[in-house]
Amino acid sequence: MPQIHIPASLRSHTDGQSVITVDGEVVADALVSIFNQHPSLKPALMDEAQHIHPFFNLFVGENNIRDMQQLDTPISATQALLIVPALAGG
Numbered sequence: 001m002p003q004i005h006i007p008a009s010l011r012s013h014t015d016g017q018s019v020i021t022v023d024g025e026v027v028a029d030a031l032v033s034i035f036n037q038h039p040s041l042k043p044a045l046m047d048e049a050q051h052i053h054p055f056f057n058l059f060v061g062e063n064n065i066r067d068m069q070q071l072d073t074p075i076s077a078t079q080a081l082l083i084v085p086a087l088a089g090g
Helices: 008-013 027-037 041-045
Strands: 003-005 019-021 056-060 080-085
Touching (some): 008 041, 027 041
Parallel strands (some): 003 080
Antiparallel strands (some): 003 019, 056 080
């Protein structure tokens, strides 16, 4: 089963857990699985139009899902989905 790695800024929505095992064959399914386990995570990660907030990036392996098939990006049972806060500054 895939795992989702949670950054420190979102762990208050996952009872402090940093890694959560989920079901799913694509990123969207994995997110539904984690949102079922931790409902307060959804509005922290996604907007009302069901898009990932622009200040977070999701990676399957080393690839940003924005550069792949977005929420339809396949994820295998041995892969991890990384939630990475976007960096800003100057």
